[in-house]
Amino acid sequence: MNPIAELYRLQEIDTAWAKIRQRILQLQKFSGGSAQLLKAREEAKVAETELNQTRKEQREAETEANSLVERIRESEETLMSGQVRNPKELEALQSSVESMRRHKSALDDRGVEAMVKADELSKKFAAQSAALTDQETEWTTKQTSIDDELVRRKKEYAYLKNVREEALKTISxxxxxxxxxxxxxxxxxxxxxxxxxxxxxxxxxxxxxxxxxxxxxxxxxxxxxxxxxxxxx
Ligand SMILES: [Zn+2]
Incomplete structure (x- = not known):
C-alpha cells in the first residue's frame, strides 16, 4: 500500500474509533437511567418525604389533643368537686380550662388539615409510584440492551485499538x-x-x-x- 493510502486508511480507523468512543460515553451516561426516569425517581422521593412529614404532623396534633382532653377532664373534675373554694383560684382554673379548650380546638383543626393534606398527598404518591414502577419496568428492558451494546462496543473499541497499532507500524x-x-x-x-x-x-x-x-x-x-x-x- 502506498503511504498516502495508508494515511487514508488510518483516518478511517480513527473516525470509526472516535464514533465508538462517543457511543460508549453516551451509553455510560444512559446506563444509570434516562433523564426522565431519574426525574420520576426524584419526584416520587420528594412526594414520599412530604407525605411522611404531613402524617407526622397529623399524629403529633392528635397526640397533643388527646393529652389535652385528659388534662381538661382532670381540671373539670377539680372544678366540679367543690374542693377549690377560693374565687381567684376558681377563676384561674376556669380560665385555664377555657384556654385548654381553645388550644384543643386549634389542634383538632390542625389535625384535620394535616389528614386532608395527607390523603391528597397519598393519592398523588400512589399515582407517582405506579407510573414510576411502569417506567422502571420499561427501563429494565432498555438497560439490558444498553449493557449488551456496551459490551459489544468495548470489544470493537479494543479491536480498533489493535488495528490502529498495526496500521501505525508502516507509517513514517x-x-x-x-x-x-x-x-x-x-x-x-x-x-x-x-x-x-x-x-x-x-x-x-x-x-x-x-x-x-x-x-x-x-x-x-x-x-x-x-x-x-x-x-x-
Ligand atoms: Zn481542500
Whole structure:
C-alpha cells in the first residue's frame, strides 16, 4: 500500500474509533437511567418525604389533643368537686380550662388539615409510584440492551485499538506527525479524497499540476485551498 493510502486508511480507523468512543460515553451516561426516569425517581422521593412529614404532623396534633382532653377532664373534675373554694383560684382554673379548650380546638383543626393534606398527598404518591414502577419496568428492558451494546462496543473499541497499532507500524513518523497535526486542526479530516479535479473536503478545484502529483500518489501533496493531504484512489 502506498503511504498516502495508508494515511487514508488510518483516518478511517480513527473516525470509526472516535464514533465508538462517543457511543460508549453516551451509553455510560444512559446506563444509570434516562433523564426522565431519574426525574420520576426524584419526584416520587420528594412526594414520599412530604407525605411522611404531613402524617407526622397529623399524629403529633392528635397526640397533643388527646393529652389535652385528659388534662381538661382532670381540671373539670377539680372544678366540679367543690374542693377549690377560693374565687381567684376558681377563676384561674376556669380560665385555664377555657384556654385548654381553645388550644384543643386549634389542634383538632390542625389535625384535620394535616389528614386532608395527607390523603391528597397519598393519592398523588400512589399515582407517582405506579407510573414510576411502569417506567422502571420499561427501563429494565432498555438497560439490558444498553449493557449488551456496551459490551459489544468495548470489544470493537479494543479491536480498533489493535488495528490502529498495526496500521501505525508502516507509517513514517514524518507522515504521521503531519496527519495528527491536520486532524487536530481540520475538524478530524486530515486526508481528503480527490474527486475529479477537486478536493473532496473543501471542494475547491485544484491546479492541473497538483492533480497530476496527487494521482501519482508518490509524495505528500496538500490541497492548495484547505491544506489537507490529498489522496487519489
Ligand atoms: Zn481542500
Amino acid at each position: 513518523a514524518k507522515y504521521l506527525e503531519q496527519y495528527e497535526y491536520l486532524r487536530g486542526r481540520k475538524n478530524g479530516i486530515a486526508v481528503a479524497k480527490l474527486e475529479e479535479d477537486s478536493c473532496g473536503a473543501c471542494h475547491m478545484q485544484l491546479p492541473v499540476g497538483v492533480v497530476g502529483s496527487v494521482r501519482r500518489n508518490s509524495s505528500l501533496v496538500l490541497c492548495t485551498a484547505c491544506g489537507r493531504i490529498l489522496y487519489a484512489e
